[in-house]
Amino acid sequence: MVEEKQEDQPHAKEEVRTEGSSEETTGNGRSLGVFSFEGDIPLTQAVPLGLQHVLAMFVGNLTPLLIVTGVCGLATAEFAEIQLALLQNAMLIAGVVTLVQLFGIGPVGGRVPIIMGTSSGFIGVFNSVAASMGGGLVAYGAIMGASLIGGLFEAVLGFFLKPLRRFFPSIVTGTVVLSIGLSLISVGVNAFGGGNSAVDFGSLENLCLALVVLIVILAVKHATTGFVSASSILAGIIVGYIVAGIMGLVLPTTGVTAEGVEYTKAWVLNWDKVAEASWFAVPALMPVAPVFDMRAIAPVLVMFVVTAVETVGDISGVTQGGMDREATDKELSGGVVCDGIGSTFAALFGVLPNTSFSQNVGLVAMTKMVNRKALACGALFLILCGLCPKLAAVISIMPQSVLGGAAVIMFASIVVSGIQLITRDPLTSRNLSIVSVALGLGYGIGANPAVLAGAPEMVSLIFGGSGIVAAAAVAILLNIVLPKDSALLKKDSNN
Numbered sequence: 001m002v003e004e005k006q007e008d009q010p011h012a013k014e015e016v017r018t019e020g021s022s023e024e025t026t027g028n029g030r031s032l033g034v035f036s037f038e039g040d041i042p043l044t045q046a047v048p049l050g051l052q053h054v055l056a057m058f059v060g061n062l063t064p065l066l067i068v069t070g071v072c073g074l075a076t077a078e079f080a081e082i083q084l085a086l087l088q089n090a091m092l093i094a095g096v097v098t099l100v101q102l103f104g105i106g107p108v109g110g111r112v113p114i115i116m117g118t119s120s121g122f123i124g125v126f127n128s129v130a131a132s133m134g135g136g137l138v139a140y141g142a143i144m145g146a147s148l149i150g151g152l153f154e155a156v157l158g159f160f161l162k163p164l165r166r167f168f169p170s171i172v173t174g175t176v177v178l179s180i181g182l183s184l185i186s187v188g189v190n191a192f193g194g195g196n197s198a199v200d201f202g203s204l205e206n207l208c209l210a211l212v213v214l215i216v217i218l219a220v221k222h223a224t225t226g227f228v229s230a231s232s233i234l235a236g237i238i239v240g241y242i243v244a245g246i247m248g249l250v251l252p253t254t255g256v257t258a259e260g261v262e263y264t265k266a267w268v269l270n271w272d273k274v275a276e277a278s279w280f281a282v283p284a285l286m287p288v289a290p291v292f293d294m295r296a297i298a299p300v301l302v303m304f305v306v307t308a309v310e311t312v313g314d315i316s317g318v319t320q321g322g323m324d325r326e327a328t329d330k331e332l333s334g335g336v337v338c339d340g341i342g343s344t345f346a347a348l349f350g351v352l353p354n355t356s357f358s359q360n361v362g363l364v365a366m367t368k369m370v371n372r373k374a375l376a377c378g379a380l381f382l383i384l385c386g387l388c389p390k391l392a393a394v395i396s397i398m399p400q401s402v403l404g405g406a407a408v409i410m411f412a413s414i415v416v417s418g419i420q421l422i423t424r425d426p427l428t429s430r431n432l433s434i435v436s437v438a439l440g441l442g443y444g445i446g447a448n449p450a451v452l453a454g455a456p457e458m459v460s461l462i463f464g465g466s467g468i469v470a471a472a473a474v475a476i477l478l479n480i481v482l483p484k485d486s487a488l489l490k491k492d493s494n495n
Helices: 002-008 010-020 029-035 043-071 077-103 123-132 136-159 161-167 170-192 204-223 226-230 232-250 271-276 294-323 329-348 358-367 372-387 389-396 400-422 429-447 457-463 467-481 486-494
Strands: 116-118 254-256 262-264 354-356
Touching: 029 043, 043 077, 043 116, 043 123, 043 136, 043 232, 043 358, 043 372, 077 116, 077 329, 077 354, 077 372, 116 329, 123 136, 123 294, 136 161, 136 294, 136 329, 161 329, 161 467, 170 204, 170 294, 170 400, 170 429, 170 467, 204 226, 204 232, 204 400, 226 232, 232 358, 232 400, 271 389, 294 329, 294 354, 294 358, 294 400, 294 457, 294 467, 329 354, 358 400, 372 389, 429 467, 457 467
Parallel strands: none
Antiparallel strands: 116 354, 254 262
């Protein structure tokens, strides 16, 4: 394999990276600035580019917590302080784990341009666990206990990833990346309309605001070059804030439902939330005590296996989409280990598992901005938000339609990265079968979980919550059982 040659032969690594890595195409990665992982760029560029990544994932980083705490019954006034502490910790942990992923601590961290955040892939399983345990602090504690153990389990998988790598060729990781993108597109479209929970979802105001953001992003992306072009998402979101503010001055900010109930429109900026937020708050360790219950541990362990595959897909997607090369064994192993250790660390602060954030993979694929210094600035800003709730409040009031205008492009870029990974190898009948069945059966079941209504509870718990889980499982299984094409077997034997 090319990756093994890169690790075992230093001189070969230099040669390969000169051809395939976006950092080494000129022989000096630092000369490429924002398009180089180790490029040396000024803070005036690094800060806004890092902020762009934070804006892309900020709402998504908090949404899983809001959903799961709501299902557990912790969204009421009685548990308001606990929920606020969890949200604050979610930002802090995302920043800390991202820094570890970017710079690494020994074998922990892939040293790749990945932003870490609260995983949405566990929502289906956690909701089922909460329902089976009756909700409350006990159910949420069981989720934390399962996450503590599951994170350590994923870290062990990461250490043994190299011998397992043969189970994750580009046809498998590409299918996983493709399914990740497909699963996120509907999320982006929902945000485009203002969020499907909004009373005025799909209103003309929401659609126009999202469309303005989309147009600005495309204009900045293709009418400019270099740093400005790479900041297109940030430019679109800033314009979105400005337009939303102007709309609030010239348009009605409230509406009335058919039942006569008054509501605030989804695109309105809630500056009262910013004014009420405090300037500084100390994160709370273990705001919810962990509970160890096999009803939570068993399904969560399986989900961590799938998360490891998803992380392999995300790292493959970011190296392919942003650096025009395949990820190495060391990068994949370190990335998965960081996923696991980061998730265990997150559970100690009452936060759901922290994994690679697919939204930011799409941002990297679109802008080609892979600079570690810029991403580290974004991570530091997340940590600052965790310590300063007022800063977090400014971002948290972002209208969903503003986020949606950017998300539809970013998420579609993940789909394109998946297609690029899939087509790295010849599209033989075997590879076509793997992709077709994995997406058709695996992703189809995940997208329509009602089809598993008659299946055992454990099966529906694992595969019914996410199309990514089912697609990854089917792709891995078919890659093992389907015989390889004779030409590929000959190629492998030569390598």
